[in-house]
Amino acid sequence: MEMHQVRYFLAVADELNFTRAAEKCNVSQPSLSRAIKMLEFEFGGDLFRREHSRTHLSDLGQMIRPHLETLHQAAAKAKLVSNDLTQMKKVPPLKLGIMSTISPDEIVDLIAPLETQHKGLELRLCDASARELHDRLLNGDLEVVIYALPGKKFDDRTHVMPLFKERMVIAVNRAHRLANQVGFPVKEMDGERYIHRVNCEFAGYADHILKEKGVTCTPSYWSERDDWTLAMVAAGLGFAFMPKNAIKHPDVIGVPIVDPEFWREVNLVTVRGRPYSPGVGALVREAMRKKWFGQHAIAARSVEEKYRHG
Numbered sequence: 274m275e276m277h278q279v280r281y282f283l284a285v286a287d288e289l290n291f292t293r294a295a296e297k298c299n300v301s302q303p304s305l306s307r308a309i310k311m312l313e314f315e316f317g318g319d320l321f322r323r324e325h326s327r328t329h330l331s332d333l334g335q336m337i338r339p340h341l342e343t344l345h346q347a348a349a350k351a352k353l354v355s356n357d358l359t360q361m362k363k364v365p366p367l368k369l370g371i372m373s374t375i376s377p378d379e380i381v382d383l384i385a386p387l388e389t390q391h392k393g394l395e396l397r398l399c400d401a402s403a404r405e406l407h408d409r410l411l412n413g414d415l416e417v418v419i420y421a422l423p424g425k426k427f428d429d430r431t432h433v434m435p436l437f438k439e440r441m442v443i444a445v446n447r448a449h450r451l452a453n454q455v456g457f458p459v460k461e462m463d464g465e466r467y468i469h470r471v472n473c474e475f476a477g478y479a480d481h482i483l484k485e486k487g488v489t490c491t492p493s494y495w496s497e498r499d500d501w502t503l504a505m506v507a508a509g510l511g512f513a514f515m516p517k518n519a520i521k522h523p524d525v526i527g528v529p530i531v532d533p534e535f536w537r538e539v540n541l542v543t544v545r546g547r548p549y550s551p552g553v554g555a556l557v558r559e560a561m562r563k564k565w566f567g568q569h570a571i572a573a574r575s576v577e578e579k580y581r582h583g
């Protein structure tokens with residue numbers, strides 16, 4: 274069955290006259306009649322009853338008419354969508370994954386220019402843990418992700434652009450015994466009440482380091498949200514292991530961890546060789562242009578330095 278046959282059938286069903294239907298479809302009447310005959314052969318019966326100058330739908334024709342109308346409407350809609358994409362009237366959505374522990378303010382500063390500079394761009398954000406984002410990127414559910422995976426080598430299939438480095442700190446309330454210290458030695462964590470951030474990218478990675486220092490941290494509370502974690506820290510329920518720039522609570526202080534220090538490098542990651550929507554290129558340009566916590570992206574600075582030194 275061809276779409277032009279469906280169109281001819283619907284025209285005859287509307288006009289109940291082969292001559293007028295042929296004129297409506299801008300085709301000769303013999304051509305229209307042949308197309309209807311072929312359709313009748315395919316469906317195994319007459320679709321119209323022809324009585325001299327009058328034409329009526331047969332029982333079979335009446336039964337299949339609503340189905341062919343639905344098919345015709347779907348085909349017309351598909352053609353409109355195709356035309357929009359071909360003519361760039363509608364840009365395919367950009368599927369971006371963001372590690373849930375990254376400051377929302379930084380992400381808003383990244384995506385806000387996309388709306389003004391790239392009209393029609395639809396952005397679909399996914400907020401998840403680093404490991405989940407990594408899997409969804411490789412599976413093709415996401416086009417680009419922004420995350421950190423401390424201690425893990427990046428997959429050879431990915432292209433990695435470093436954005437910024439951020440120190441990890443211990444979040445404590447202002448009454449904590451080490452709140453005024455310039456550093457929080459890892460060994461001081463032993464025995465402390467601990468609020469575990471479920472989506473922390475250091476989970477698992479830091480365990481062996483703490484073990485070497487003779488430190489045992491047993492979570493007293495678990496939280497999926499940093500704002501809840503900070504509220505619990507402020508209430509004196511325990512300490513939390515967090516990025517420096519996440520400490521946004523008047524009653525919470527971030528004390529840098531020392532002996533050893535912990536840092537995370539946050540990267541923009543795509544898959545090599547994969548075809549992308551136009552929005553990915555726009556996002557990468559904005560990420561390289563933007564200042565992350567007051568500094569240009571690490572990848573952008575590396576390119577500038579290489580160019581400067583020839």
